[in-house]
Amino acid sequence: xxxxxxxxxxxxxxxxxxxxxxxxxxxxxxxxxxxxxxxxxxxxxxxxxxxxxxxxxxxxxxxxxxxxxxxxxxxxxxxxxxxxxxxxxxxxxxxxxxxxxxxxxxxxxxxxx
Numbered sequence: 001x002x003x004x005x006x007x008x009x010x011x012x013x014x015x016x017x018x019x020x021x022x023x024x025x026x027x028x029x030x031x032x033x034x035x036x037x038x039x040x041x042x043x044x045x046x047x048x049x050x051x052x053x054x055x056x057x058x059x060x061x062x063x064x065x066x067x068x069x070x071x072x073x074x075x076x077x078x079x080x081x082x083x084x085x086x087x088x089x090x091x092x093x094x095x096x097x098x099x100x101x102x103x104x105x106x107x108x109x110x111x112x113x
Contacts, residue, residue: 051107054100061093 048056068089072082 051100051103054096054103058093058096058100061089061096065089065093 065086068077068082068085071077077085
């Protein structure tokens with residue numbers, strides 16, 4: 001144990017520990033900068049068409065209507081709230097379906113693929 005303490009004292013006198021610590025911090029900082037500023041790999045997906053977006057929105061709207069109907073039957077909604085919310089969702093669904101139909105007629109090749 002005494003030998004270890006003497007070796008540590010000798011290393012501290014010539015600055016070896018300080019220089020190793022400094023070099024280690026410098027090395028760590030360099031790797032950290034490379035990691036932070038290296039360009040990241042970005043995965044791109046196919047861009048959604050308006051028709052694909054409308055189909056997704058239609059599914060969401062139908063699910064919301066099912067949830068609304070369930071909550072009404074469970075007694076969480078009153079008649080007035082249920083009717084107004086259902087009417088608003090049905091109007092949105094009708095507009096959505098009309099736009100889907102218009103886009104499908106404009107591009108019949110998209111339906112075949």
